[in-house]
Amino acid sequence: MKKIISLISFFMCLTSHAIMDKNAKIYVAGHKGLVGSAIVRQLEYEGYTNILVATSNELDLRNQAAVNAFFEKEKPEYVFLAAAKVGGIQANIDYPAQFIYNNITIEANVIHASYVHGVKKLLFLGSSCIYPRNCPQPIKEEYLLTSELEKSNEPYAIAKIAGLKMCEAYNREYGTHFIACMPTNLYGENDNFNLHTSHVLPALIAKMERAKKEHADKVVVWGSGAPYREFLYVDDLASATLFLMNYYEGSDLVNIGTGQDVTIKEVALLIKEIVGFQGELVFDTSKPDGTPRKLLNVDKLKSLGWQAQTTLEEGIKKTVKWCEAHNIF
Numbered sequence: 001m002k003k004i005i006s007l008i009s010f011f012m013c014l015t016s017h018a019i020m021d022k023n024a025k026i027y028v029a030g031h032k033g034l035v036g037s038a039i040v041r042q043l044e045y046e047g048y049t050n051i052l053v054a055t056s057n058e059l060d061l062r063n064q065a066a067v068n069a070f071f072e073k074e075k076p077e078y079v080f081l082a083a084a085k086v087g088g089i090q091a092n093i094d095y096p097a098q099f100i101y102n103n104i105t106i107e108a109n110v111i112h113a114s115y116v117h118g119v120k121k122l123l124f125l126g127s128s129c130i131y132p133r134n135c136p137q138p139i140k141e142e143y144l145l146t147s148e149l150e151k152s153n154e155p156y157a158i159a160k161i162a163g164l165k166m167c168e169a170y171n172r173e174y175g176t177h178f179i180a181c182m183p184t185n186l187y188g189e190n191d192n193f194n195l196h197t198s199h200v201l202p203a204l205i206a207k208m209e210r211a212k213k214e215h216a217d218k219v220v221v222w223g224s225g226a227p228y229r230e231f232l233y234v235d236d237l238a239s240a241t242l243f244l245m246n247y248y249e250g251s252d253l254v255n256i257g258t259g260q261d262v263t264i265k266e267v268a269l270l271i272k273e274i275v276g277f278q279g280e281l282v283f284d285t286s287k288p289d290g291t292p293r294k295l296l297n298v299d300k301l302k303s304l305g306w307q308a309q310t311t312l313e314e315g316i317k318k319t320v321k322w323c324e325a326h327n328i329f
């Protein structure tokens with residue numbers, strides 16, 4: 001019976017889908033970032049020819065008048081909302097006001113302008129940190145708002161929850177097609193490798209690459225190394241966002257992940273091996289561990305027909321190779 005229901009819901013999600021024309025005007029907000037640049041690469045790879053982008057100097061997405069004027073002039077048909085202020089655990093602790101203000105204003109301006117200017121479909125990118133700090137694992141979409149959030153990134157999480165709720169509200173009141181997806185921790189080429197503001201995986205690559213170059217005998221890993229994290233290679237995420245834009249018509253949020261997680265210690269040892277750092281890993285427990293675990297349940301996306309292709313080892317190797325080819329360190 002369950003199988004029949006999921007098949008029916010699968011076809012219901014697909015019935016009125018409108019696959020993007022290859023020459024449709026597609027705006028990727030945040031095209032220079034880790035996610036936005038991967039979405040542009042994926043669009044180009046899949047043969048889309050009319051991709052609209054604007055740097056933050058050309059268009060400050062926090063400025064509502066400027067965003068409306070941009071949409072009025074450009075009239076995009078589809079919008080990937082990948083623009084956001086993002087960062088790892090330390091950045092979230094240090095800049096809570098910037099995280100909540102920038103993210104709420106960007107998403108409010110872009111989602112509202114998409115409604116006003118008749119965008120056919122918008123995809124909003126949230127984050128796995130929207131879910132409660134302590135909820136059953138793997139985390140299902142319906143666990144949203146069932147208990148308190150992780151304190152270290154609560155402002156960011158609240159902003160992202162506001163964004164996904166805006167999409168739901170606009171769909172209900174105005175009949176828009178705004179879909180919200182919740183990716184797990186992401187990594188890949190064009191990531192942020194700044195040790196203070198980056199996420200854990202790029203930070204550990206940067207630390208070990210530099211330590212190798214400087215023949216240092218140790219690398220400091222923050223925290224106990226015990227928390228679990230799920231890591232999705234950003235090109236897989238980009239593939240999932242195009243899949244959802246083309247084939248998903250529901251209004252409920254969709255998790256995007258690999259369905260597998262590792263401890264911080266395990267990923268540090270894997271990076272150590274791939275980078276070829278011979279020294280010692282030292283764990284600094286004065287640094288925060290953050291959420292103990294946040295493994296996403298990816299059954300919904302799998303039932304729609306998509307799953308991640310890149311293993312963690314392959315993804316780290318590709319990222320390290322890209323860093324070395326671009327002399328990042």
Ligand code: GFB
Nearest residue numbers: 088089127129153185198199200203221222223288289290
């Ligand atoms: O990616 P990350 O900074 O943020 O990972 P979250 C933090 C975990 O990695 C903690 C450990 O357990 C840290 O102690 N860690 C070890 C390190 N070494 C390092 C290091 O050198 N740098 C960093 N950054 N961490 C993020 C949210 O949470 O998850 C974001 O803050 C977003 O807003 C993202 O939601 C998906 O995974 O804890």
